[in-house]
Amino acid sequence: MEHRFIEAPGAALSGVKADALLVVLTTEHHHTGDKAVDALIDDAVKHGDLALKAGRSLFCRRPMGAGKPHLVLVVAAQDGAKAFKSAVAKGLASVKDLAVAHVAVVAADGLALQSAHARALVQAADEATYVYRQTKPSAPAAGKLRKVSLVGPKASASALGAALKQAQAQVAGVALARELGNLPGNHCTPSHLAVEARKLAREYKHISAQVLERPALEKLGMGSFLSVTNGSAQPPKFIILRYEGAAASQAPVVLVGKGITFDTGGISLKPGAGMDEMKFDMGGAASVLGTFRALAELKPRINVVGLVPTCENMPSGTATKPGDVVTSMSGQTIEILNTDAEGRLILCDALTYAERLKPAVVVDIATLTGACVIALGGIHSGLFSRDDELAQALLSAGQDSGDTAWRMPLDEEYGDALKSNFADIANVGGREAGSVTAACFLAKFTQAYRWAHLDIAGTAWKSGGTKGGTGRPVMLLSQFILDQAAAGKQALAPQAKPARKPTRAPKA
Known part of the structure; x- marks a missing residue:
């Protein structure tokens, strides 16, 4: 168009x-x-x-x-x-x-x-x-x-012409994310997402792509990520996209997208009704790929890294069982009380990997919880962060782009629900405040940098007669990155002092 x-x-x-x-x-x-x-x-x-x-x-x-x-x-x-x-x-x-x-x-x-x-x-x-x-x-x-x-009048030509050009690039990213979301799970596999990432790298000179396979993930110690893919015949992929728009010394913005290409719930099997919509559970991954598509045309002077852990969550004789304990890349052990809370299990290892990138900020994007749908419906994405400045920057980008988010609480007390008798942390709490306790789980792996979490379970797709992907939150993410690029020296800087020593992150 x-x-x-x-x-x-x-x-x-x-x-x-x-x-x-x-x-x-x-x-x-x-x-x-x-x-x-x-x-x-x-x-x-x-x-x-x-x-x-x-x-x-x-x-x-x-x-x-x-x-x-x-x-x-x-x-x-x-x-x-x-x-x-x-x-x-x-x-x-x-x-x-x-x-x-x-x-x-x-x-x-x-x-x-x-x-x-x-x-x-x-x-x-x-x-x-x-x-x-x-x-x-x-x-x-x-x-x-x-x-x-x-x-419009001649006086508006410059500003509105530039806005149209920017929006056209952003919408190209939305279109890619929406189309990936709409593909059925037998078409949009982890391997397909890897192909799409490499395609972006071939077509646009400022983008590069790397895909890590299972042996590399095992070497990295991504036991939490790999536990989710144990029941599937589809091989897992860890996609690393890089957009290089500034000097190599500039700390990157890191986007981490959940890429569950189909989610049955695993052994904690979901109800059959509506399970077809679990093809949309890679909405976070799609939004990262879509944002990079937009960046390719927008060409902002900033560095951005996209991390996409992607796999299926399937039941089988080799699938992870409720009660199993796995060791994450951070070294923290996790008791898996519910295999349907799998998104946080793949994200936590990707978030640990993000430490080695020495990021300015990290934003993860995930269709993480039905509880967020109950809380916010399909209007706003849920925003969680302990960093007020980062949270406000994302909220402002959402308002400016029309792709809005709503800030949710992240009080430490909510994390008490994740205590385990058999591991450092459980992967779920009770029914209460499910979206918040999920964010608290992720927060355990993000102490070394500035971090925000976007729960897009209510906004990544629509159900009913208009069933289909929306391409959200590509507009929000691309606007946030443009804002950071425009801010220059006033952009969000890396965390001055880590709240703790970086977690174990062995070299691949």
């Missing part, structure tokens, strides 16, 4: 060369400055064809004559970017099945367009035109829509 800015004062809207003109109105602002367009709006309102109420819309087939664009009028609830996105999406839905290749979007006078509106337009266009096809030959053919432009 191509996106660009069209310079045109309101008085010249009817002369914009496009197949359709989509005008976003509000209850307070419903004129554009173009006499022909405003006359049509006034006539529609006067005769009751369009009510100036949020969510109302009207499609007019070439009302300005042959050779002129179709006119789509949509009333937004507010003048903010979120409402603008919804309005654009509604308008695009009315024309995407027509012979419309180019839609020009304009806001009514008084609705001041900002960079956030440009990003919202790009996101709306991407979501409106996406159709999953890889394993569905019967999927409808792609529509003709190829270009969505934003129309």
Whole structure:
């Protein structure tokens, strides 16, 4: 999808060369400055064809004559970017099945367009035109829509043009993450994720990829990670992606993505209903790959490392059993009380590995707990961190990108639920505060650096009639990295003094 800015004062809207003109109105602002367009709006309102109420819309087939664009009028609830996105999406839905290749979007006078509106337009266009096809030959053919432009005055050209370009790169990352999530588990295996990582490295010169196989993981002492893959015939992979946009001396931002390509629960088997959605349990891994795809085009001056531990969680005669005790890469022993709490078991070894990278910050991303879905639904991702500055930077990136998170507690007292009589730590506590105790488990392995955890169990995919991956939180992560790059010397620095000595991390 191509996106660009069209310079045109309101008085010249009817002369914009496009197949359709989509005008976003509000209850307070419903004129554009173009006499022909405003006359049509006034006539529609006067005769009751369009009510100036949020969510109302009207499609007019070439009302300005042959050779002129179709006119789509949509009333937004507010003048903010979120409402603008919804309005654009509604308008695009009315024309995407027509012979419309180019839609020009304009806001009514008084609705001041900002960079956030440009990003919202790009996101709306991407979501409106996406159709999953890889394993569905019967999927409808792609529509003709190829270009969505934003129309505005010359004074806005530089800022909005740059915002469109940035958003287009970010949405390319969202698209990759969403497509990987939608692939079924027999297609998107750990090996497939490794192939996708290497593909990124081949296509973009600032990215490199390394994939560690089981012998290397055994040498590293990743006993916790390997315990999860014991029941599967699919070999585990540990993917290391590097984006080198700054001097090698600059401490990297490290992203750690949970890559369970299918989660049966293992011996602690999940209920059959809805288990098909466990193909989305690699949403964290997908978001890391998607973020690197976005970075390839954005080219920020910063170093980023992606760590993706990936495997299946399957039941078999060789699978890990409830009550088994394993030794993590950190040297801490873990009593596995529930094999369905496997994401934290692969993440903890990846988080220990992250120490050797001497990171500025580490952010892990995981479809970790159903408890987070209960707490926050599908609106916000859950954010956990003991670092106020890092937490605020992530929250701000979420607000700016429209890919929001909500900070959850991480009090040490919650960690008491993880005490074990047979190991240093148990992998689960009770039912209460399940998302918090899961974060407390991960915190045990992150004492040596600044760390945050994003639980995306509620936001990585949708269920029901709209079932499918969302590509979240690629927008949040890419915006966070852009913010850190822009901050330069004011960016988040590595932890001054480790809270403890780094845990054991032998060389591969």
